[in-house]
Each structure stands twice: as structure tokens, then as C-alpha cells.
Amino acid sequence: MTVVTRFAPSPTGTLHLGGARTALFSWLYARNQKGKFILRIEDTDRERSTLESVDEILASLKWLGLDWDEGPFFQSQRTELYNAKVEQLLREGKAYRCYCTKEELDKKREELTAAGKKTVYARTCRERTDGNPAQPNVVRFKMPTTGATSFVDTLRGVVEVPNEELDDFVIRRTDGGVMYNFVVVVDDAEMGVTHVIRGDDHLANTPKQVNLYKGLGYQPPKFTHVSMILGPDKKRLSKRHGAEATLEYRDMGFLPEAMVNMLARMGWGHGDQEVFSREELIQFFTLDKITLSPAVFDKEKLEWLNIQHIKRTPDETLAELALPAVKAKFPHADKEALMKIIPLLKQRSRTLIEIVQGADFYFLKEIAPDEAATKFLTAHHLPALEGALGIVEESAVMDHDALNAQFKELAQKLARGMKDVAQPVRAALTGRAISPGVFEMIALLGRDETLRRLRDAANKIKAA
Ligand code: GLU
Numbered sequence: 001m002t003v004v005t006r007f008a009p010s011p012t013g014t015l016h017l018g019g020a021r022t023a024l025f026s027w028l029y030a031r032n033q034k035g036k037f038i039l040r041i042e043d044t045d046r047e048r049s050t051l052e053s054v055d056e057i058l059a060s061l062k063w064l065g066l067d068w069d070e071g072p073f074f075q076s077q078r079t080e081l082y083n084a085k086v087e088q089l090l091r092e093g094k095a096y097r098c099y100c101t102k103e104e105l106d107k108k109r110e111e112l113t114a115a116g117k118k119t120v121y122a123r124t125c126r127e128r129t130d131g132n133p134a135q136p137n138v139v140r141f142k143m144p145t146t147g148a149t150s151f152v153d154t155l156r157g158v159v160e161v162p163n164e165e166l167d168d169f170v171i172r173r174t175d176g177g178v179m180y181n182f183v184v185v186v187d188d189a190e191m192g193v194t195h196v197i198r199g200d201d202h203l204a205n206t207p208k209q210v211n212l213y214k215g216l217g218y219q220p221p222k223f224t225h226v227s228m229i230l231g232p233d234k235k236r237l238s239k240r241h242g243a244e245a246t247l248e249y250r251d252m253g254f255l256p257e258a259m260v261n262m263l264a265r266m267g268w269g270h271g272d273q274e275v276f277s278r279e280e281l282i283q284f285f286t287l288d289k290i291t292l293s294p295a296v297f298d299k300e301k302l303e304w305l306n307i308q309h310i311k312r313t314p315d316e317t318l319a320e321l322a323l324p325a326v327k328a329k330f331p332h333a334d335k336e337a338l339m340k341i342i343p344l345l346k347q348r349s350r351t352l353i354e355i356v357q358g359a360d361f362y363f364l365k366e367i368a369p370d371e372a373a374t375k376f377l378t379a380h381h382l383p384a385l386e387g388a389l390g391i392v393e394e395s396a397v398m399d400h401d402a403l404n405a406q407f408k409e410l411a412q413k414l415a416r417g418m419k420d421v422a423q424p425v426r427a428a429l430t431g432r433a434i435s436p437g438v439f440e441m442i443a444l445l446g447r448d449e450t451l452r453r454l455r456d457a458a459n460k461i462k463a464a
Pocket of ligand 1: 008010042184197198199202
């Protein structure tokens with residue numbers, strides 16, 4: 001049997017972390033099993049579905065690197081199939097037209113509520129034969145009224161629900177619109193889905209769906225309902241815990257690899273390993289290791305993972321990821337130049353944004369010192385700058401060790417601490433008080449550019 005999984009988002013908003021994790025688990029399981037991963041957009045709710053949301057979901061999945069083998073399918077384009085299946089159920093007496101008006105239904109519901117009973121539909125139209133299909137009607141599915149419906153959930157084992165608690169639920173509305181519980185079954189079955197992995201908010205829908213599988217003559221898939229995601233304070237994940245939309249994390253400078261790692265660790269684990277490459281996740285992922293208890297999203301942990309993944313990412317990949325933002329500031333920047341700086345930045349950057357900012361010093365044409373840097377560009381610092389000028393002018397070798405030795409000597413000669421010598425140079429070269437290592441920067445900038453910047457700074461101090 002080939003494993004087929006799917007991700008079936010409703011395009012009614014952004015793809016939040018819970019949805020991204022569901023997609024990841026479905027994708028990982030398909031890849032682990034060398035199966036197929038299908039993307040299906042569940043846009044039957046015409047009022048709430050938007051094209052922007054579809055675009056955003058697709059962009060999020062692409063960013064995370066969750067590629068699909070089939071799709072995206074759109075339920076809004078499959079109406080014919082759904083109607084054929086409704087007709088089939090009607091013909092076989094497994095579904096019926098219900099002509100009850102809203103007022104009648106409301107009244108019955110109130111009576112049941114007042115009597116303290118569960119508000120299931122009273123099945124008024126179930127055995128009716130005098131209905132006129134030309135009149136407004138919904139189509140309801142005939143559920144069994146006795147016994148129980150059961151299914152196996154990977155994490156919960158056998159789940160059983162008494163049938164008397166289950167409604168003859170609507171599968172097609174008066175306006176012809178088809179309902180989620182119905183179309184999800186038709187599609188999962190017709191698309192050959194073998195494993196449904198989704199949020200546990202759908203647990204209550206599954207008994208209805210299991211009966212529909214039977215009614216339509218399909219074999220039900222295996223179900224895995226994953227827990228919801230909480231913040232570190234054990235409250236339901238919300239804006240307070242950080243951004244909700246997956247793509248906002250991209251914009252904050254997180255690597256997709258770090259995000260995928262974080263999402264996988266929310267409710268799944270492999271021993272005590274924390275940092276996983278994508279290949280490792282594919283290799284180790286199994287459904288039975290998903291935890292039943294709610295998963296926790298911790299932004300600090302994501303930040304830590306991002307640092308680990310930045311260190312592990314090849315220079316060339318980092319350069320490609322950072323280049324668009326660097327080019328936006330410095331049109332003359334290119335990948336080759338950026339790749340020279342990356343080794344300097346990747347050991348000390350927490351996000352891609354820090355890498356982009358860290359690259360500034362290299363591409364700047366005009367140094368405009370900020371407030372912190374200005375403190376190191378005063379008359380007091382002039383001897384250090386002029387000493388540095390001398391070193392860079394005469395130094396035969398311009399690598400870290402050679403420069404380090406000569407700057408030490410200079411500090412001794414001036415009877416100053418190393419910091420008091422290095423900081424003015426840093427400020428002159430970058431306009432910042434914090435930057436990559438001074439000697440590494442000098443080596444990268446080269447003699448001419450370093451001298452130009454040092455002279456510039458020294459001249460400005462003299463002129464002031
Ligand atoms: N469209 C449903 C949702 O977004 C999918 C549920 C399912 O996976 O069956 O919640």
C-alpha cells in the first residue's frame with residue numbers, strides 16, 4: 001500500500017503555526033513512507049474563502065519547503081462530483097431531503113434544550129414521502145440510530161460514540177452548497193488518502209465521517225488527531241506569544257529549516273535530540289511518537305534553533321537567502337562579495353536580519369557613525385586611529401594574527417587598553433560600536449578601503 005497524506009486548509013485567513021505543523025506532520029509521514037502528499041484547498045465556504053489566503057498558504061508551504069505531489073485541488077471546482085455523490089446517497093435511501101423551516105428547527109431545538117436533552121435533529125423528514133424536491137430543501141445523511149460508531153485514532157486507540165448522540169447532519173444546503181463533513185470524505189476517498197492527520201478540533205467530526213465512508217461504499221483512512229498548540233504559559237497560542245502567521249517568522253529572519261525543526265518538536269520527539277536536519281526528520285518521523293498532550297510553542301527555543309541552523313547552513317545558501325535584502329540597500333552588492341563576509345557573520349548572528357545588517361560594513365560607501373560609535377571618534381581617540389593607519393599602511397600580511405600582534409604593540413605604546421584602540425577603528429570602519437571582529441573586517445575590506453575609512457574618520461575629528 002502506498003501511503004497518501006494530505007493537507008486540507010480552509011483559505012479563510014493566514015496559515016498559523018498549528019496549521020503549518022499539521023501540514024508538516026502530513027508531509028513528513030508521506031516522505032518517511034515514500035508516499036504521496038496532496039494539497040487540497042477546502043474553499044466550499046464561499047463567503048469566508050479568499051484568494052489572498054490561498055496565496056498566503058501556498059507561499060507559507062513553499063517557504064517551509066513542504067512540496068506537494070498533487071494539487072492544489074480546489075473544492076470549489078469539484079461541485080459536479082459532490083452533487084453526483086449526493087444523488088447517489090438519495091437514490092440508495094441513505095440520505096433524504098429535509099423541508100423543515102428554520103423556525104420549525106429552532107422551536108424543536110428550544111424544546112430539547114428546555115428538557116435538558118441533546119439538541120440533535122428530530123428526524124422529522126427522515127421517513128417522509130410527500131416532499132416536493134422543487135421546494136426549498138436541504139439534504140441530510142441518515143445516521144444509524146442505535147448502536148455505536150467507532151474508529152481507531154493512532155494516538156487514542158479505539159474511540160467510540162453512541163449513535164443516538166449523532167445527528168442526521170446536513171450534507172447539502174438549500175442553496176446547493178455542500179458541507180465540510182461530506183466533501184472531506186468524498187475527496188479523501190476519491191484521492192486515495194490513506195492517512196488523515198489533522199487537528200483534534202476535528203475529533204468530533206470523525207464519527208460522522210466514518211458513517212459517510214460506509215454509506216458511500218468507501219474504506220475509511222487511518223486517523224491521527226494532533227493536539228493543539230499552547231504558549232509557554234500553557235494558554236492557547238495567540239498573538240501574545242509572538243506572531244500567528246507562519247510567514248511573519250520568515251520576515252523576522254528565521255530560517256525555514258529552524259522553523260521546520262521547531263514545528264516538528266511541537267508534539268513530536270526522537271530521544272532527547274533537539275536539532276534536526278530536514279533529512280533526519282524524514283528519516284525518524286513516525287506517527288506513534290506524536291504526543292497526546294498539548295504541544296508548546298516557545299519563541300526563545302525557536303531563536304536558539306535558528307542560531308544552530310544558521311551555523312549549519314552552507315555559506316552559499318545563506319548568501320542566497322540574504323542577498324535580496326542586502327541588494328535592496330546596496331544595489332552594487334553581489335553574491336560573491338556576500339559569500340566572503342558570511343563566514344564572519346554566521347557564527348554570531350541569531351537571524352537572517354542580523355546577517356543582512358552585519359554585512360552593511362562591507363558595502364557601505366559613506367560611513368555615518370551612530371551615537372554609540374561617535375563616542376569613540378573624539379580627539380582622545382586620534383592617536384589610536386593614526387597608529388592604526390600606520391599599521392595598515394605598512395603591514396605586509398593583513399590577516400587576523402598579524403594585525404592582532406601589531407595592534408597589541410600599538411596599545412602598549414599608547415599605554416591604552418586593547419579596547420580603547422580597537423573601538424575607534426571599529427567606529428571608523430563601520431559607523432557602529434558593535435560589528436564583526438575588527439581584524440577580520442580589515443582583512444576583508446583590504447588595505448585601500450580600510451585606509452580610506454580610517455583617514456576619513458581621522459580628518460573629521462581634526463576638522464571638528
Ligand atoms: N479544511 C479543514 C480545516 O482547515 C480540514 C480538516 C481536515 O483536515 O479534515 O480545518
